[in-house]
Amino acid sequence: MTLIYLMIAIGIVGQVFAGETQTYAERLGYPKGARVALFHSDDLGMFIDGNTGTIDAVENGIVTSASTMMPTGWVTHWKKYLEEHPDFDNGLHLTLTSEWKYYRWGPVAGVTTVPGLVDKDGHLWHSVAQVVAHATAEEVEIEIRAQIEKARGMGLPITHMDSHMGTLFATPEYLHVYCKVGIEENIPVMIMGGHMTVTKEGYRRDKNREARFALLRGLANRVWAAGLPVLDDLYTEITSTRDLEKKKVVIKEALKNQKPGVTMYIVHCPNPSETLRFVSGTGEARHNDGLAMTDPKIVPLVKDEGIILTTWKELAERRKALKE
Numbered sequence: 001m002t003l004i005y006l007m008i009a010i011g012i013v014g015q016v017f018a019g020e021t022q023t024y025a026e027r028l029g030y031p032k033g034a035r036v037a038l039f040h041s042d043d044l045g046m047f048i049d050g051n052t053g054t055i056d057a058v059e060n061g062i063v064t065s066a067s068t069m070m071p072t073g074w075v076t077h078w079k080k081y082l083e084e085h086p087d088f089d090n091g092l093h094l095t096l097t098s099e100w101k102y103y104r105w106g107p108v109a110g111v112t113t114v115p116g117l118v119d120k121d122g123h124l125w126h127s128v129a130q131v132v133a134h135a136t137a138e139e140v141e142i143e144i145r146a147q148i149e150k151a152r153g154m155g156l157p158i159t160h161m162d163s164h165m166g167t168l169f170a171t172p173e174y175l176h177v178y179c180k181v182g183i184e185e186n187i188p189v190m191i192m193g194g195h196m197t198v199t200k201e202g203y204r205r206d207k208n209r210e211a212r213f214a215l216l217r218g219l220a221n222r223v224w225a226a227g228l229p230v231l232d233d234l235y236t237e238i239t240s241t242r243d244l245e246k247k248k249v250v251i252k253e254a255l256k257n258q259k260p261g262v263t264m265y266i267v268h269c270p271n272p273s274e275t276l277r278f279v280s281g282t283g284e285a286r287h288n289d290g291l292a293m294t295d296p297k298i299v300p301l302v303k304d305e306g307i308i309l310t311t312w313k314e315l316a317e318r319r320k321a322l323k324e
Contacts, residue, residue, distance in 0.1 A: 023194055023195070023232050023260050023261035023262070024193065024194050024224075024229070024230045024231065024232050024261055024262050025232065025260065025261045025262045026260075026261075027224075027322075028229060028262070028315060028318040028319060028322070029318050029321070029322070030308065032260075033260045034260060034261075034308055035258050035259070035260055035261070035263070035305070035306060035307050035308065036261065036262045036263070036307070036308045036309075036310050037255075037258065037262075037263050037264070037265060037302070037307050037308070037309055037310070038064055038065050038262070038263075038264045038265065038309070038310055038311065038312065038315075039057075039061075039062045039063045039064055039065070039265045039267060039293060039309070040063070040064070040065040040066065040067070040162075040264055040265065040266055040267065041053075041054040041057060041058075041063050041065070041066040041067075041267055041268065041269045041289075041293075042066070042067060042093055042162075042164070042239075042266055042267070042268050043069060043093060043164070043268055044066045044067060044068045044069065044075075044078045044090070044093065045068045045069045045070070045072045045073070045074050045075035045077075045078045046069050046072045046073075046074065047072075047073070047074050047103075047270065047273075047275070047276060047279060048074045048077055048273070049270035049271050049272055049273050049275075049276045049283075050074075050268065050269065050270040050286075051074055051077050051078045051081065052270075052271045053269040053270040053271040053286075053287065053290045054066050054269045054270075054290070055081060056269070056271065056290060056294060057267075057269040057289075057290045057293040057294055058088070060294045061290075061293035061294035061295075061298075061299055062293055062294075062298070062299055062302055062309065063267065063269065063293050064089060064309050064310065064311050065089040065090075065091070065159075065160075065311050065312055066088075066089070066090055066091070067090065067091040067092055067093035067160070067161070067162050068090060068091070068092055068093055068151065068156060069093045069095045069164060070092065070095065070108055070147040070150045070151055071095050071098075071105040071106065071107065071108050071124065071147070072095070072105050073103075073105070075154070075156075076154075079154055079155070079156060082156060082157060083155070086157065087313075088157070089159050089160075089311035089312050089313050090156060090157045090158070090159060091158060091159050091160035091161055091162060091188075091312060092147060092148065092151055092158055092160075092161045092162075092187075093162055093163075093164045094144045094147060094161055094162065094163050094164060094167075094168060094178070095124070095147065095164040096117060096124060096125075096131050096135070096140060096143060096144075096163075096164065096165075096167040096168070097124050097125055097126065097127065097128060097130075097131060097164060097165050097167055098123045098124035098125070098126065099126050099127070099165065100279050100280060102278060102279070103278075103279045104121070104123040104124075105123060105124060106118060106122050106123050106124060107124060107143050107146070108143065108146040108147050108150050109142050109143045109145075109146035113142060113146075114135070114139040114142055114143050115139075116134045116135035116136055116139045117131065117134070117135045117139050117140070117143055128165055128166065128167045128170050131167055131170070132170050132171055132174075137171075137173035137174055137176070137177050140168070140174050140177055141177045141180075141181060144161075144168075144177070144178070144181055145181060148161075148181075148185060148187070158187055159188070159311070159312040159313045159316065160187065160188040160189065160190065160312035160316070161178075161181075161182055161187055161188070161189050161190065162189070162190035163178065163190065172215055175215070175216075175219060176219065179191065179219045179222060179223055182223065182228065183222070183223060183226040183228065186227075186228070187228075188228045188229050188312055188315065188316050188319075189223060189228065190231065190234070190264065191216065191219060191220045191223055191230060191231065192216060192220060192230070192231045192232065192233060192234050193216060193217050193219075193220020193221060193223075193224065193230040193231070193232075194220075194230070194231065194232025194233060194261045194262070195232055195233060195259055195261060196213065196216070196232070196233050196234075197233055197259050198233050198234065198235045198237075198254075198263070199233055199234050200213065202236070224319075227319060227320065227323050228316065228319060229262075229312070229315035229316055229318065229319040230262075231261075231262050231263070231264050232259070232260075232261025232262050232263060233258075233259065233261060233262075233263040233264075234263070234264050234266070235254055235263055235264065235265045235266070236266045237250055237254070238250055238251055238254070238265060238266070238267050238289060238292070239266055239267050239268050239285070239286070239289055241285075242284065242285040242288065243288070244288040244291055244292065247288050247289070247292045248292055248295060248297070248298060251292055251298055251301075252298070252301060255301055255302065255305045255307055256305060258305075258307065262310070262315065267289040267290075267292075267293060268282075268286040268289050268290075269286065269287075269289050269290030269293060270283065270286045270287055270290065271287065271290065272284065272286070272287050
């Protein structure tokens with residue numbers, strides 16, 4: 001971690017601890033002890049399968065939010081749904097990688113503008129590690145701003161931003177740019193700054209764990225101070241569990257054990273077509289996310305557990321009301 005980011009972490013994190021007895025849900029006006037959740041579908045626009053499956057999970061299940069990958073091929077199809085449902089909670093899944101073997105895409109900003117972000121074929125790199133090895137924070141900023149402008153030019157709503165494959169969380173420099181752009185554009189960013197119970201579990205073997213979470217808390221406090229909402233925790237295990245019945249168990253346990261605060265659950269909800277098998281071997285596991293999100297025993301469980309479903313749009317409105 002460079003000195004400037006260590007200073008951010010140490011200098012701002014103390015301010016967060018002062019309000020740490022309150023969750024971000026409480027700070028946003030929810031009752032004390034409230035357990036608030038967003039079920040969020042990633043990868044919209046990547047392929048039509050994800051678009052149609054997410055629509056099912058929204059209209060017949062518990063998915064409340066989604067985000068769009070602007071460099072990918074099926075954004076126009078998803079745009080049509082958003083035009084017909086203008087209040088839907090759609091954000092940007094900021095995309096700096098192109099991970100599949102045959103289905104690839106390039107940067108919105110253009111190959112010559114962000115050369116460090118592309119491979120020899122002009123596609124975004126396959127992996128996060130390759131992005132870190134080749135792309136500067138300046139190039140990352142140029143590309144994410146280009147994706148914002150493309151979405152605006154197409155008339156897509158942008159209720160929030162998050163990070164495809166977590167690339168923007170890979171280095172302090174990238175994370176700083178991500179938060180800076182969100183603040184300057186007044187767009188909420190997916191960042192955790194509360195108890196981070198589940199988030200921390202994913203980094204239990206990371207030798208830089210404490211510095212990583214100090215930085216997260218510091219930048220989250222900066223985002224909050226700028227008038228944008230912040231998450232208490234992030235849950236990704238649903239989508240990493242392949243089997244449907246096991247996935248249902250994971251969801252039930254997650255809801256039962258969810259701590260007070262705002263927790264975002266990430267899922268992928270495609271209705272797999274014949275084409276999807278040529279793109280990815282994860283089609284069945286992703287489809288099972290959607291089946292779980294609409295399962296007749298899972299849907300009422302949210303209410304039974306007293307979980308309050310929300311959207312990024314509502315979180316932003318609550319945060320804005322605190323400033324007025």
